[in-house]
Amino acid sequence: MSRSEKGKGNSRSGGNAKPTSGGHASRHKHAESKHGPNRGGKNFPVKLAMWDFDQCDPKRCSGKKLERLGLIKSLRVGQKFQGIVVSPNGKGVVCPNDLQTVEENGAAVVECSWARLDEIPFNKIGGKHERLLPYLVAANQVNYGRPWRLNCVEALAACFAIVGRLDLATELLSHFSWGLGFLELNKELLETYQKCTDSESVKAAENAWLEKIEREAQERKKRSEDDDIWMTGNVNRGNAGEKSDTEDNNSDSEENPTDSEALHSSKPVTYDSLGNAIYGEEEEEEDEDEESDSDDAQDQFLNPSDKISNPELISDVRGRLNELSIE
Numbered sequence: 001m002s003r004s005e006k007g008k009g010n011s012r013s014g015g016n017a018k019p020t021s022g023g024h025a026s027r028h029k030h031a032e033s034k035h036g037p038n039r040g041g042k043n044f045p046v047k048l049a050m051w052d053f054d055q056c057d058p059k060r061c062s063g064k065k066l067e068r069l070g071l072i073k074s075l076r077v078g079q080k081f082q083g084i085v086v087s088p089n090g091k092g093v094v095c096p097n098d099l100q101t102v103e104e105n106g107a108a109v110v111e112c113s114w115a116r117l118d119e120i121p122f123n124k125i126g127g128k129h130e131r132l133l134p135y136l137v138a139a140n141q142v143n144y145g146r147p148w149r150l151n152c153v154e155a156l157a158a159c160f161a162i163v164g165r166l167d168l169a170t171e172l173l174s175h176f177s178w179g180l181g182f183l184e185l186n187k188e189l190l191e192t193y194q195k196c197t198d199s200e201s202v203k204a205a206e207n208a209w210l211e212k213i214e215r216e217a218q219e220r221k222k223r224s225e226d227d228d229i230w231m232t233g234n235v236n237r238g239n240a241g242e243k244s245d246t247e248d249n250n251s252d253s254e255e256n257p258t259d260s261e262a263l264h265s266s267k268p269v270t271y272d273s274l275g276n277a278i279y280g281e282e283e284e285e286e287d288e289d290e291e292s293d294s295d296d297a298q299d300q301f302l303n304p305s306d307k308i309s310n311p312e313l314i315s316d317v318r319g320r321l322n323e324l325s326i327e
């Protein structure tokens, strides 16, 4: 029986989705001509594998790119993997104690769409060492800045970095123009996780980080509300914004608008990493970034805590926690 026939048989007994079992001939031809023979994932120091359910845009799919490069091997439904399986179906999180398993048996991912996880027959794939990833922020062009939603190459690299093999993480990500930005964006967090031991200690570090960024967001919100009340001045005086001849009110001039004016203006307010409010001009820059190539857009948030200190993102984080059944 050929490999693809075996895959078909197994996927029938599993869920609805069928993995592509290594892709069709033309893709292999492409891999051979451009990057040398695809040796089924043998071009990397440790084993890399994926179950590919062919649900993503092939042009943007990091798993397919790794396959074209001959770095990763495709597994079929029904086939289990002995190394660390980084999966939304994981129970514990990847931890430094996983180092030996990674070095001896490698790491695998599930190449599928985040929107179609319910189609994946998780009971027919995976292995003994299925793991979630702790809180990390995506740097890829599709989900840039989103916590937990890493793509396949980021997920594999995160696993390597957490177990202390930053060399493998760097090597893998260097095949992607935005790749090393992932390590930069998550530097502090990855260093924190690397200092842990087991799954529980990584989880504790993750919770401490989440509490910290949530506390910071609350503090910024409170500071902005306090400033607002303070700068509004004595409402009993009526003409709070009117110029007077006293020195105290000199800053209320057109040339030097107060924070209150800025806060009440229609211009949007953003915050820098120190919690300082920035009014107006920043928005234009962000718009430019949005329109520009997403590689440039990465420069916006180099500190993960900056990105998450935003009420919308906090609720996004909570949403992801629920989606991934993380307490």
Ligand SMILES: C[S@@+](CC[C@H](N)C(=O)[O-])C[C@H]1O[C@@H](n2cnc3c(N)ncnc32)[C@H](O)[C@@H]1O
Binding pocket: 056, 060, 061, 062, 063, 086, 087, 088, 089, 090, 108, 109, 110, 111, 112, 113, 114, 131, 132, 133, 134, 148, 149, 150, 151, 152, 153, 155
């Ligand atoms: C849902 S797929 C999306 C792949 C994407 N289309 C790409 O181009 O790579 C990403 C895979 O990476 C792994 N992954 C990413 N983030 C994860 C997390 N927070 N916990 C566990 N696994 C994760 C899982 O194997 C997951 O199925």
